[in-house]
Amino acid sequence: MTEFDFINKIKKKVRLKNKGVILGIGDDCALIDAKKELLITVDSAVENVHFKREWDSGWTSGRKLVRANISDIYAKGGIPVYALLSIGIDYNKKGEFVKRYIDGILFELEKNNIQLIGGNVSSSRGNMFFDLILMGEVLKDKFKRRSGANVGDLIAVSGNLGDSAAGLDILLNQRRDKDKYKKLIMAFMLPEVRYFGNQKIWDYVTSSIDISDGLIGDLNHILEESGCGADLQKDRLPVSKELVEYCDRYRLDLYRYVMGGGEDYKILVTLKNNTPTEIIKRSKFSIIGQIEKRRGIRIAGIGCRYNSFKHF
């Protein structure tokens, strides 16, 4: 199969026709009529770094790449609309995995109404990789930066932390009882991402970030951009019972996963101090602390020895 046939196969599978797309796959560039402000983001997935062939058929890993990308757009209050996909594959060992991976990407894009408008294919002699660029629309008053936190704001997260990092741990260590921890593995393989831009809570959000590198690391981004510090309450951190069970069983430090684990894809926000409790509850956010003037992060009871995930 030539590169041209390969691209044509992808093109045929793209059924969405967004009215903003004047020119999609098939020319030197795509042309879009962007009437609104656009958010633009890119994420990479590299074989043996972000995914492994033995973990799935390719389908779930492909879907995950799209979700990781959507998470960034959601964190800013936007809705993803267009995508570009750059692929690097070893032509000698292409096969079924690549096909399933791309099908997973296309499925998740279509499910979220995102039109693939172009991309690239090149040969990578070693590990394969996929780079996905997403563009999303956002209304001015919905857009939230990392830099908007104020002293006195509440700090809140949209769901349980640490499950994904534990799921990865289970896969890497090939735990024999891994069937008991399907929820943790799925939190890693196919994290749920949720949009809050259409909920009441969003009007009270002063800053926002998605948690991809661990709570402490990502909270630090907000604090540095906003020029403030934070007091966290350990007992308030939302933790699943599966994670508690797993850490008990293998004598692991629960809070290493909760505070330093990566790829949770929950949203971390700061909220105006007067946000009604009812509204926070309805969106299922947990208040975990408060923004303070004093720089750094203090966690009642344990001090701050938990680091974020390091890429290099």
Ligand code: ADP
């Ligand atoms: P050029 O050499 O001019 O960059 P290509 O031959 O690489 O063009 O690509 C031809 C068309 O196919 C372009 O519209 C490009 O965006 C699209 N395309 C290439 N690779 C992909 C891909 N992986 N996914 C979607 N579209 C792609």
Ligand code: MG
């Ligand atoms: Mg060209």
